[in-house]
Amino acid sequence: MRKVIFFIPLVVFIALGIVFYLQLGKNPEYMPSALVGKPVPAIHLVSLDTDQVVTNVELPKGPYLINFWGTWCPTCAIEHPYLMRLAKKGVPIIGIDYKDGKASAEQWLRNKGNPYKMVLLDELGNFGVNMGVTGAPETFVVNSKGIIVYRHQGALDEAVWKSIQGYMQ
Amino acid sequence: MIDAAIFRRLIKLVVWLVLSCAVYGQAEELMTFSSPVNQTRYDALVKELRCPKCQNQDIADSGAGIAKDLRHKIHDMIENGQSDKEIVDYMVARYGDFVLYRPKHNAATFALWYGPFILLGIGLVIFAVVIIRNRLRRKGESV
CATH class of the missing domain: 1.20.5 (Single alpha-helices involved in coiled-coils or other helix-helix interfaces)
Structure with missing residues (x-):
């Protein structure tokens, strides 16, 4: 019985080793969004297409994506062709032109095609702050109840889509 | 002897470059506050909150775009008369507990x-x- 006590440090060491080992390879940059499980914050943004103010009422009813992008953002250019593919599949995407100008956004969409159901201008990045965005591209999945269920930081691609597809309901 | 002279000049140049960078960095974002208290509160808050984009920097230190936006946001909120708690809660509601350097x-x-x-x-x-x-x-x- 007394001997067992001497093994406690070893046991603790092994337990810690296992805990730390399981953390290896995880992306330390990954930050869970504070908005997951919450409804989309109040939207009051001008639409690129109509120049009209858009509020939450006009958002799609079914599940959809909110994609933050900007013409200044190189990763967004990489992501764009994949968004076009998603749009072709019929995935509704709301584009938020984040900290960008109207003219450059229009040119970008003319040159590369427009995968967005609706493009809203967030020139000052205020809506970005309300969504807890830290940069672009960033994509949120909103379910049919209007609740944010997933957030992805960085470009969307086939692999990412596979993991978030399940949230589109 | 000549080497020493060159060396001294080089040091002067380096010191000058470093100092001019520091001055530039501060001049980039001059914020005016309606009272010294607000200035103090601002200085404390930007050191208390972590930049959500960059793991190990506070909002004060970071050059990331989002940190700059948040600095302006904090400035505006302070000037609008919101309390420190309201400001911290605002940030936590958007960026999570992650932004707190002092965990809850x-x-x-x-x-x-x-x-x-x-x-x-x-x-x-x-x-x-x-x-x-x-x-x-x-x-x-x-x-």
């Missing part, structure tokens, strides 16, 4: 805050038990 006291952070003290307590208890036992045993031997 709750179930998830219990071990973080109190774990070391609990371990210290256990250690002290074991230490005391060992000492008392040894003393008792020695007494037993001497009798």
Whole structure:
């Protein structure tokens, strides 16, 4: 019985080793969004297409994506062709032109095609702050109840889509 | 001799470059506050909040775009008369507990805050038990 006590440090060491080992390879940059499980914050943004103010009422009813992008953002250019593919599949995407100008956004969409159901201008990045965005591209999945269920930081691609597809309901 | 002169000039140049960078960095974002208290509150808040984009920098230190936006946001909120708590809650609601350099006291952070003290307590208890036992045993031997 007394001997067992001497093994406690070893046991603790092994337990810690296992805990730390399981953390290896995880992306330390990954930050869970504070908005997951919450409804989309109040939207009051001008639409690129109509120049009209858009509020939450006009958002799609079914599940959809909110994609933050900007013409200044190189990763967004990489992501764009994949968004076009998603749009072709019929995935509704709301584009938020984040900290960008109207003219450059229009040119970008003319040159590369427009995968967005609706493009809203967030020139000052205020809506970005309300969504807890830290940069672009960033994509949120909103379910049919209007609740944010997933957030992805960085470009969307086939692999990412596979993991978030399940949230589109 | 010539080398030394060149060396001294080089040092002067480096010092000058470093200093001019520092001046530039500060001049980039001059914020005016309606009162010195607000300035102090701002200075404290930007050091208390972590930049959500960059793991190990506070909002004050970071050059990331989002940190700059948040600095302006904090400035505006202070000038609009919002309390420190309101501002911190605002940030936490958007960026999560991650932005707090001082983690909240709750179930998830219990071990973080109190774990070391609990371990210290256990250690002290074991230490005391060992000492008392040894003393008792020695007494037993001497009798």
